[in-house]
Amino acid sequence: MVRLDEVGLRYGGTRGGPEILRDISFSIGPGGFRWLLGRSGAGKTSLLRLLSLAARPTRGTLIVLGADIGLVPRRALPPLRRRIGMVFQDFRLLPHLTAFDNVALPLRLAGRPEGQITVDATEMLRWVGLADKTGAWPAELSGGEQQRVAIARAVAGRPSLLLADEPTGNLDEGQAERLMQLLAELNRLGTTVVVATHNDALVERHPARAMVLEHGRLVEDG
């Protein structure tokens, strides 16, 4: 599913700044679940960017969904991205689209029939407790509501790999708990899940394998 071998990442290409990630090696099988832990600035978001194919490694081997990301041509990446769901730390909702259209967007990109999109997107919004906000603009939603729309969007396409970057940052404890049940449910259905967080209480309540990043290095995996 996901395999990294001596992966390094610099922003700005091989001759860019310092190496943000160094010698990262690990693998996650299908249906796996990982916590991704580490202080702010340790490189969690950068690692998720690699896994979500938003950046290519500057060295080492990165294999995602069976494709060697360092080697495949650029045009092979969009179809792979459509099989990956990503909850961004800063949500990245499209400001000119309603909550419904934001959730529907990945389905439309995947070319699903409009009838099915309506059913799925509505169901997803209901699932994150926003059934009454389908027509709302992102600017009209609270931080927590925006985060839940972002979660619904990431999950709507039934991705094989789900990546979440601090997905509970704007949620209260009850909502965070609900989100964890949701992720666990998806994981049980076969989705590989990686969740970056520094919410220790959440990790304690949901023990699972954890990877710990420190200054761009993986210091613990297990």
Added chain:
Amino acid sequence: MGKPSLRPRGFDDLGLRRVFGDRMLPLLVAAMAFLAALAGAGAMAAANLADHWREGAGSALTVQVPRPGGAAAAGPGTVEETRIDRITGILRGTPGIAETRALPESELNELLRPWLGRDAETASLPLPGVVAVRMAENGLDDSVLARLAAQLSAAAPGTTLEAHRPWVRRLSLLARSLQACAWAALGLVAAVAAAVIAVATRGGLALRREVIETVHGLGATDGYIACRFARRAAGLAVLGAVIGALAALPVLLGLANLATPFQTNGAVGSAPWLAALPPALWIGLPVLPLAAGLIGFATAQGTVRRWLRRLP
């Protein structure tokens, strides 16, 4: 709940409607289309003129037979008449000459009236006899003409032969140069239109940078994103070109109307107003929006795809 379910046609995923050249672009393209219409009309007019000269004057010769006795002495059966007949006879016998016609005195006077005034007939100017000659398709080359001139002046001393060809060559060259300039102007206008569209597209890309990066991250292909921009650019360009072409129409009709008397050889006002616009323009004007749309589509596609290459 059912309301957002129907995706409206032309759904604006990237939110381009608000950021991508809503007013300025069509206006600029309209100006370009207006200029293109004028340049196109110029090219066509120059081409017409060149053909006209080549077919008409290019094959013409004028032979002047002096009348020593003066115009007044000329009459049927005079020496002058037989001189002209002799000259016409030689011309008729020369291969490569399609038609010879001795101009009657009245026509000659008519031709000279603008220069000599109403009294041309009564003025005691010794007008020469004039024979208009039209050469066959390929005409006669210069050495043949020189020999013919010698032959004619031997038959009737003082006879001169004037080929219009050197003039026509210059006029033709002028017309062709005008035509080339008009085509160059047309090309330049198209290039400027493409540049304007590229700048507008880049502006839209800059304003929607985050949105595009997000959509790219969700798995949109370059083609998908480029197509959104290209469709919008093409739509705006077509709109602008329609406005520009409509604005150019009355101007071109007016110009064509002014030119009518010259094209129909003096039959002033005989052509109906609308038919005065050459048929090529009736085809060319509707082609403007089409061309603008294509330029808009292709330019936006290229610009967006090049921009997207910075993303992984």
